[in-house]
Each structure stands twice: as structure tokens, then as C-alpha cells.
Amino acid sequence: MKVLIIEDEISASENLAYLLGNIDETIEVVEVLDSVKASVAYFGQPRDIDLVFSDIHLADGLSFEIFDQVKIDSPIIFTTAYDQYTLKAFKLNSIDYLLKPIDEEELSASLKQFKGQVKREGLVDDQVTGLLNLIKTQNKTYKTTFLVSLRDELIPLPIDQLAYCYIDTGVVKAKTRNNQIYSLDKKLEDVENELNPEIFCRVNRQFIICKNAISNIKYYFGGKLIVNVLPPFEERIIISKAKAPEFKKWMDS
Structure with a gap:
């Protein structure tokens, strides 16, 4: 041979x-x-x-x-x-x-x-x-920092400080573990592509959540899920029935 x-x-x-x-x-x-x-x-x-x-x-x-x-x-x-x-x-x-x-x-x-x-x-x-x-x-590399505006400065925001990102009245915002909020000059789709999918999950159209920021998950009607995060968010973060199995698999990985 x-x-x-x-x-x-x-x-x-x-x-x-x-x-x-x-x-x-x-x-x-x-x-x-x-x-x-x-x-x-x-x-x-x-x-x-x-x-x-x-x-x-x-x-x-x-x-x-x-x-x-x-x-x-x-x-x-x-x-x-x-x-x-x-x-x-x-x-x-x-x-x-x-x-x-x-x-x-x-x-x-x-x-x-x-x-x-x-x-x-x-x-x-x-x-x-x-x-x-x-x-x-x-082999893809992911962001380690976002450059964000704070008053008249640009500051580096380390990714490991992020709890979640979300859309608020058309603006993408990032909330940190110590409850600080920053605006990101990006689309949420771009943010999703720049974050490690093993650590961050796009749970719906408005939210990307860090796995370590999730405090608990509750069952909701119709096979949906409610995700509670820290720091708390003032509105319910809901995962659809269709996305729920994928989300649970991600959480269990």
C-alpha cells in the first residue's frame, strides 16, 4: 500500500x-x-x-x-x-x-x-x-475590550466586565457587573459577532447576556423562559419557545 x-x-x-x-x-x-x-x-x-x-x-x-x-x-x-x-x-x-x-x-x-x-x-x-x-x-479571535464614550473621554471597557448588552430606544447599551451603563456605537448584530459565543448568548432580538450574569431561569407560559440577571433589569427578559432548547443547551455546556 x-x-x-x-x-x-x-x-x-x-x-x-x-x-x-x-x-x-x-x-x-x-x-x-x-x-x-x-x-x-x-x-x-x-x-x-x-x-x-x-x-x-x-x-x-x-x-x-x-x-x-x-x-x-x-x-x-x-x-x-x-x-x-x-x-x-x-x-x-x-x-x-x-x-x-x-x-x-x-x-x-x-x-x-x-x-x-x-x-x-x-x-x-x-x-x-x-x-x-x-x-x-x-481560530476566530474575539473582542477583549470595547472603546466607549464617557462624557468627553474615550475609555476601554473590558469584555470580562460585561453583564449584558441590550437595545434601548434604538441605542445599543452595555451594562457592567458593577451596574454601570455605557452606550455602544454599534448594531447589536455586530456586538454579537464580536463576543465569544461560549460566554455570551443572543437570547432574543433585544438582548445579549453573559452566562455568568444569569442568576436563575424561570418557566413561562407557552414553553417560554424568563431569564433573571445580575445586575437586575427592570423588564422581563423572555426567551421564545423555539429558542428555549438551544438556550438551555448553551447554559448546560
């Missing part, structure tokens, strides 16, 4: 080649490529490769960029150090992966699974697009 390794860490590629040889002496590592550029050039010509092992982060970019530029018909197993959330997305996209550091038993099981399938194809366009978007989302 002819195998190609795409990996920019020499020790990692040597270890993978060693493990493959231990598992099956008939496996031939025909090439080790260390970059997107080298891989695109290599697959610019027809290649007889049975299986590709590819790391995600390479010296000059993400390995998914390779498959976005050239067609690779060989099946691919990714080697990755990503967290469990991302790995679930790999599974949903029917992508094989091995978590680093690579375990010989897991590698052996993956090879057996590969050999046991009559036919396997490379990545299709939808998978490439989906995984590229996934990685970009995982």
Missing part, C-alpha cells in the same frame, strides 16, 4: 512512518510533504496513492487549502490536536482522523477500517468548504 504523509514536523512524520512500518511492513511511504505549496505542486500531476495522512496546520497554511486547489481522489486521514467539539464535526462530515500524539493501536484500527471498505473516495467540495469554515471559526 502506497502512503503519502503531509506533515511539517519532522519528528511527527518520522514517528508516523515508523508506526506504519510496525503495523504493516508492506506499507510504503512514497513521499513526505511539509507545506500547502509543495502538496499542490505534487498533486498537480496524476499520482497513484492509496492513502494520505495529513496534518491540519502546515508551515504555510491549513491543509484543507490543498484540497480546495487540486483534486485528490485518494482517501485522507487527518492527524489533529483539535478538541472534541471539532472532532465531532469531522465525524459528521465522514472524515477520518487520528488525535495527536498518535497511538499505534488507534492507527492500526484506522488502517483496518480503511482496508475493510471496498471503495473510498477523497474529499468532496462540500466537505472541503465545511471544514475550512469550521477551522476558521475555531
